[in-house]
Amino acid sequence: MSLLPLEKSNEQPIAAPPASEPAAVDVEYRWQGNNRVELLENGEAYFPRVFEAMRRAENEILLETFIVFEDKVGQELKSVLIDAARRGVRVTASFDGFGCGELSTDYLAALSDAGVHLQIFDPAPKHLGLRTNWFRRLHRKIVVVDGAIAFIGGINFSADHLADFGPEAKQDYSVQVHGPAVADIHHFALLQCGRPVRARYWWQRRRQRRSELAIGDHDGQVRLVHRDNGDHRTDIEQVYRQALRTAKRRVVIANAYFFPGFRLLREIRNAARRGVDVRLILQGQPDMLVAKLAARMTYDYLLKSGVKIYEYCDRPLHGKVALVDEDWSTVGSSNLDPLSLSMNLEANVLIRDRGFNRTLFERLEDLSDNHCKVISPETAPRGRVWHMTVGFLVFHFLRHFPAWAGWLPAHKPRLKAFTSATGSEPYERH
CATH class of the missing domain: 3.30.870.10 (Endonuclease Chain A)
Structure with a gap:
């Protein structure tokens, strides 16, 4: 198994820019009005919603997550993404190399072979049994389906977000967003995975400004805010x-x-x-x-x-x-x-x-x-x-x-595409 830098991949449409991390985005997203936002508490509320949205996807699924485990939640995620890719949905999944560092090559290869555009942020082998990619992690948890529905929050794809996991089950929150703000989350997710994004024309920006002002009492307004190691x-x-x-x-x-x-x-x-x-x-x-x-x-x-x-x-x-x-x-x-x-x-x-x-x-x-x-x-x-x-x-x-x-040196985390073909930069997962 190998992980190849995106610029060497045959998949040119998802080629990442030659930056040290996924496209540092010099964009400040504005308030968007007329949205419907629902709180999802813990995996019991989150996983059924996000998996159902993926199952209904017709064109595109964009996923970023810090952790995926090969437990019942991780296995369902794999099944849903593979099914979507096989029916022609363009699926791009970005996993953090530290948080997802224990995924097996079989798990990753199954996704890649089914047509999922799988990307690993800062993949690094263990040295003397220790991980070396401790800092500057891809810690976001974002899912966007068909550019029409978005999920964002703190919940990873792991069974420890479900109550039946036991005393170590986590208490956590995410939101489901419908409305104009999904366009911003979609735009952001596309930039992060290196996909081409069309510039917004003046009439689109004007329509956005109108939506910001549409609700005087602020109800239904949403704004995306992000942190990177560039301008934000x-x-x-x-x-x-x-x-x-x-x-x-x-x-x-x-x-x-x-x-x-x-x-x-x-x-x-x-x-x-x-x-x-x-x-x-x-x-x-x-x-x-x-x-x-x-x-x-x-x-x-x-x-x-x-x-x-x-x-x-x-x-x-x-x-x-x-x-x-x-x-x-x-x-x-x-x-x-x-x-x-x-x-x-x-x-x-x-x-x-x-x-x-x-x-x-x-x-x-x-x-x-x-x-x-x-x-x-x-x-x-x-x-x-x-x-x-x-x-x-x-x-x-x-x-x-x-x-x-910001002064910490040397380590330049990169987004790399996973392919099941043998390549020039072997990266063995355990």
Whole structure:
């Protein structure tokens, strides 16, 4: 088996540009009105919807994901994509080389041989049994079907997003989008996989501006925001900070990996200080212990300002969602930690819709009221002196981490096409 760079592939239409990662997109997407957005909670809601949309696809399926496992969900994904490709649907699937690094060659070859245009972001063999592609991951989770329906959020294609997985099943969220915003998500996904994209003509841009202004109370408006290592390094962090600065009544953030830099922490603190009801729902039963330890380094700073902190203890929290006041929400792939805010390729949608905001608030309120442990200044974990010293140093290090991360050298992750034919760059998967 081999992975060939796209520029060497015979599939010229999907040839990627000679960039260090999938097409760094110098595009800032605007608010689009007249959309219908539905919250999908956990795999029980997400997988049936996305698989049904794929089964009904007539022309095209675009997929980006961080993780695929060869469990019952991964096997169903393979079956659905193969069936679509065999009936003539153009299927392009982009997998992250780290998150999907354990997929077998048989699994990948079955997709490729059926006609799926399979691409691996930053494939790298293990050295001395260790992976070498730890940083700058393709962390987005996007599906677009026929340019008409889009799914975006934090849910991977793995059975650990289903309750029957057991105590380690993840709590997570995605959204299904219908409407003008799908065109932006589709445009973005095409650019990422190296497919040709027609420029938008003046009348299309004019129609977009009209749709933005069509709904005065903001209901049904959606905007795509993404993070890359080119011109959009801080876009997701900036929209969080802006939303926090304008918050008047409430802020709820549910995030799996919470260890943001100083500027974002300061906006959270400032919102609470001016009387906004600020609630954080974080991991109490993490899939990685370091996530819990890192988040707890911020507790004293936030609790002293009146921020309410809840730890979700039923199972691992994997969500990346937030809401502000009664109409602004965001759902996506981006955690609030150094990897997501400074290195990974991420995508969120911003949503201005009172009905969606209310639904998300009710789900999160149920989570915090019935399934979380409340952390107060009196009950907050107290570390030893050296714990507090480390926390202080790491906390202030993060004030400058995004700038320093951009200096990290050498490693240039690339998007490569998988082919089952033997090629010049063998890449053995295990």
